[in-house]
């Protein structure tokens with residue numbers, strides 16, 4: 001096993017159909033690759049994403065700066081936006097592989113729960129019809145005995161949309177306070193957008209937690 005890989009597929013990404021999983025993981029894999037015109041085909045199966053995690057720079061003022069560690073990223077205008085490694089960065093590049101399981105596969109998600117330590121659950125905050133059902137689906141995942149020791153990241157996705165639900169409204173519709181009283185897992189909530197890259201740093205930081 002490559003020692004630079006934090007884990008081999010112990011992290012899965014699930015969520016309802018068209019919630020924004022593929023878009024989000026593509027954005028994490030290759031920041032800047034997603035904009036308003038990008039389209040992702042529905043995943044009728046699984047996708048594997050290899051995400052390079054940022055290296056942490058701890059400066060003398062005791063603050064932690066997270067720098068996206070990308071391969072050479074070419075913007076549409078052809079300009080190279082690679083962020084150069086700073087000389088002070090000595091930590092080796094860490095990667096994590098994430099298994100995305102399509103929303104259409106929901107009845108089969110449980111087949112992938114073995115040896116999972118982290119779950120990313122993506123909810124579309126712009127889809128009023130789906131959001132309450134997404135809460136019920138999340139509860140059914142977290143009740144799964146094999147997932148009791150998992151860390152869970154709830155991603156409130158598509159936050160760039162003007163007509164999205166705001167964080168508190170979305171959490172209310174998902175019944176998160178009720179859910180948190182009943183579950184054992186540690187739940188982290190992040191607002192994100194694959195398009196304007198909101199929340200990506202917070203997700204990188206969560207992925208780095210052992």
Ligand SMILES: Nc1nc2c(ncn2[C@@H]2O[C@H](COP(=O)(O)OP(=O)(O)OP(=O)(O)O)[C@@H](O)[C@H]2O)c(=O)[nH]1
Nearest residue numbers: 017018019020021022023040042043103158193194
């Ligand atoms: N504006 C905006 N649109 C998004 C964002 N994420 C996803 N979308 C749109 O939503 C569509 C569906 O996103 P996907 O990432 O394919 O959704 P998914 O959860 O992988 O869907 P399944 O494959 O059905 O499980 C995309 O084609 C985009 O049009 C986002 O952050 N902002």
